[in-house]
Amino acid sequence: MMTAMLATGGNPSSVHARGRQARQTVERARAKIATALNCKPQEIIFTSGGTESNNTALRNNRAKSLILSAIEHDSVRAAAAVSGLPVSIVPVDRHGLVDMAALEKMLGESEMPVLVSIMLANNETGVIQPIAAIASLVHEKGGLLHCDAVQAFGKIAVDFRTLGADFMSISAHKLGGPHGVGALVIRESVPGSALIVGGGQELGRRSGTENLAGIAGFGAAVEIAVADLSGYAKLAAFRDRLENEIAVIAPEAQFFGAGVARLANTSCFAVPGLAGETQVMAMDIAGICVSSGSACSSGKVTPSHVIAAMAADGKSLSGSAIRVSLGWQTVAEDIDLLVKAWREHYQRSRTRSTQRAVE
Numbered sequence: 001m002m003t004a005m006l007a008t009g010g011n012p013s014s015v016h017a018r019g020r021q022a023r024q025t026v027e028r029a030r031a032k033i034a035t036a037l038n039c040k041p042q043e044i045i046f047t048s049g050g051t052e053s054n055n056t057a058l059r060n061n062r063a064k065s066l067i068l069s070a071i072e073h074d075s076v077r078a079a080a081a082v083s084g085l086p087v088s089i090v091p092v093d094r095h096g097l098v099d100m101a102a103l104e105k106m107l108g109e110s111e112m113p114v115l116v117s118i119m120l121a122n123n124e125t126g127v128i129q130p131i132a133a134i135a136s137l138v139h140e141k142g143g144l145l146h147c148d149a150v151q152a153f154g155k156i157a158v159d160f161r162t163l164g165a166d167f168m169s170i171s172a173h174k175l176g177g178p179h180g181v182g183a184l185v186i187r188e189s190v191p192g193s194a195l196i197v198g199g200g201q202e203l204g205r206r207s208g209t210e211n212l213a214g215i216a217g218f219g220a221a222v223e224i225a226v227a228d229l230s231g232y233a234k235l236a237a238f239r240d241r242l243e244n245e246i247a248v249i250a251p252e253a254q255f256f257g258a259g260v261a262r263l264a265n266t267s268c269f270a271v272p273g274l275a276g277e278t279q280v281m282a283m284d285i286a287g288i289c290v291s292s293g294s295a296c297s298s299g300k301v302t303p304s305h306v307i308a309a310m311a312a313d314g315k316s317l318s319g320s321a322i323r324v325s326l327g328w329q330t331v332a333e334d335i336d337l338l339v340k341a342w343r344e345h346y347q348r349s350r351t352r353s354t355q356r357a358v359e
């Protein structure tokens with residue numbers, strides 16, 4: 001699909017035959033994504049990915065103030081910081097769920113209209129927020145809701161109408177599609193202007209020639225991902241086995257978000273005193289890719305603000321947490337390999353700290 005689009009090319013805004021063909025490709029992908037999300041095609045604007053979608057929602061609205069949860073992705077946090085609007089941060093509980101009483105209080109104290117930004121599923125823990133209940137509360141108080149659904153879409157059912165958000169960000173590469181393409185869904189009744197201006201593409205809400213091959217690939221990937229959500233849910237059995245085996249090796253391990261609804265593919269855990277960065281390196285040597293904290297473009301790893309926000313001792317554990325993301329291709333042997341490599345690393349680290357204590 002993408003190779004064909006790269007070969008034929010065409011500018012979706014051109015009126016000649018090649019351009020009309022390209023337009024059809026873009027609109028077909030838009031229709032597929034709209035069907036998957038239960039929204040109208042004209043509510044979807046294509047962007048360069050989740051980061052641009054989040055920036056557009058947070059920096060291009062009529063809000064007078066912003067409320068974010070303490071565990072939002074850096075693209076939401078950084079966009080809020082440069083928005084020029086007053087920003088309040090709503091805490092989460094030890095499971096990583098938004099504190100609804102605190103949110104209600106903040107809504108009462110915020111200058112209206114307020115834009116609230118709360119993600120559907122967290123990228124480090126997979127914890128899923130009760131977005132429909134949050135949307136009702138936000139609307140009741142006269143605010144608007146932006147939901148970063150980048151991690152959730154393609155992994156669980158995401159219904160724009162049922163969730164009730166006014167803005168929603170999605171990204172292709174998180175569901176098996178190409179990098180560098182995403183979308184912002186904007187409720188039809190929400191008046192909008194554009195963050196990126198120019199030729200007036202995407203109903204005037206995001207200028208720039210559309211990424212034809214990327215959009216075609218996005219549409220195809222969405223169709224494939226949403227057709228097998230129940231297959232994806234089965235990854236939870238691998239994830240649970242992984243966590244059970246880690247708990248046997250290290251009874252002091254903490255599993256973040258394990259007590260609440262979370263994505264099937266995500267496990268985030270920490271062992272006090274066992275640095276996240278060295279775990280990542282040890283797993284890398286064993287040929288396994290895991291992450292710790294949030295990696296920025298320089299590759300520098302910073303302690304996780306998500307873990308720091310979740311637990312009373314979160315600050316001390318934020319440098320120890322690692323996250324394991326299982327994928328569509330994960331098989332039982334991958335879990336065995338990870339458990340073996342992690343056990344060896346854990347035992348080596350414990351032996352070293354015992355030796356240090358003796359010396």
Ligand code: PLP
Nearest residue numbers: 049050051073123148150151171
């Ligand atoms: N939001 C969340 C929750 C993410 O996990 C990511 C990427 O990891 C983004 C936004 C940014 O998306 P993109 O990489 O498409 O810019």
